Amino acid sequence: MKRVVDVLAPLILIALLLGGWEAACRLLAVPGYFLPAPSAIGAAIAARWPELLHAAANTLVMALQGLGVAALAAAALALPAALSPMVERAVRPIAVGLQVTPVVALAPLVVIWAGLERPGLAVAALAAVVAFFPIFSGVLTGLKSADPDLERLFDLYEATPFQRLTRLRLPAAVPFVLEGVKVAAGLSVIGAVVAEWVAGSGTTQGLAWKILEAGNRLRTADMFAALALLATLGFLLNAAVGGLEREALRRWRGR
């Protein structure tokens, strides 16, 4: 019963909001280019469904490519940083610098470096840039998160550095890494959208481009249609990664 309510409550709220929106548009006769009614947006989604789905898939693929690259780079840098305080001191300011620089500001450069004819590469690279820090930070924190008394046991039994890494630090890091990846997955979609926006070229064919293109032609209902898909994409990705995280944690804890 509680589960049903949990699922229904947000759906009812969304239905109410959409209903209010629809009624307001009709009663006040708001022009469609200014604020289209939900029914008009629904019609736009239905009319352009294959095209929108294709664009969403493109955005998702570019974001996930970025996420994969970010995960590899973050692990490769965080591992030595966790083992050596000197490496950590050297790497951390750069990682933080990367994090605090707005991705919009980096995008034009990355687009040039990737080559104007390969905007997809630039988008994936920028998704990787924003996804990097949460994973880096998760791996680094996680590798140092082991219980100090467990560390003392490893001292007591004279564990080798390799044993300490594989039997203590890496397993202890798992929950932190999962959390980092979850945050990074959401950010990677945002990174991909912002990058595509700046790349501003039709060749990437992602959702951001759909919004831009429709905006240029003042087809507001189409803008909303792409926006709705983008929100749904983000929501589903978040739910999927969250579910994976819970399942992985359940296994990690052995129940």
Add this chain to the structure above:
Amino acid sequence: MIAELRSVEVDYGRRGRALGPFSLGAAPGEIVAVVGPSGCGKSTALRLLGGLEQPTRGEVRRTVGRGETAVVFQAPTLAPWASAGANVALPLELAGVADARARADAALERVGLSGHGDASPAQLSGGMAMRVSLARALVTDPKLLLLDEPFAALDALTRRRLVEDLHRVWDQTRPAVVFVTHDVEEAVYLAGRVVVMTPGPGRTAAEIAVDAPLPRPEGFRTSLGFREAVAAVEAALALAETAA
């Protein structure tokens, strides 16, 4: 002496003196209890005895190798990602012993947890987790067993049962045991000798011998000898607190 602290002092940087000057030894097969107010340096003394830390001044003598020492901490400190059996087998696996899992199962049996090897720590009650932690300490057949307020977080009934179990497993191989606790009755029941420490930085305030066989005879808790020893330790603790 299996391990001995001789006039050791420990300073922790700007926080100043944490312990000492303090002397404490454990003879083979002996059970020593250490009681003292919190923050007086009991855990620090135990880490010194285990060779996990070096004193700022003074001397630590150990005739046992590192692999012959075992430590049980206040929390069970089990690795949550590994089963109870894998946690118990860890010390042997780190040393590359071949039949680690079989010996871990035997150690679990000694603490009354046979058949629980596949349970994960999250599934265990507090008392069971502490038994697993004890099994992990016993699995190497240590000559020196150091316990740092191991039962402090458990309810009174579970504690009493664990104290009895500790005596039983101790009797099988008779390691030297140093047991830190803030529970005076537990200290007197468990140990042949109770060392009372002053408030931090801890020194020896008194030493009370408990004159009765180990493991304890039936009804020892209600005997005059037990109650007199408890009163003596409590008086020494109170005196040390007011003097500070």
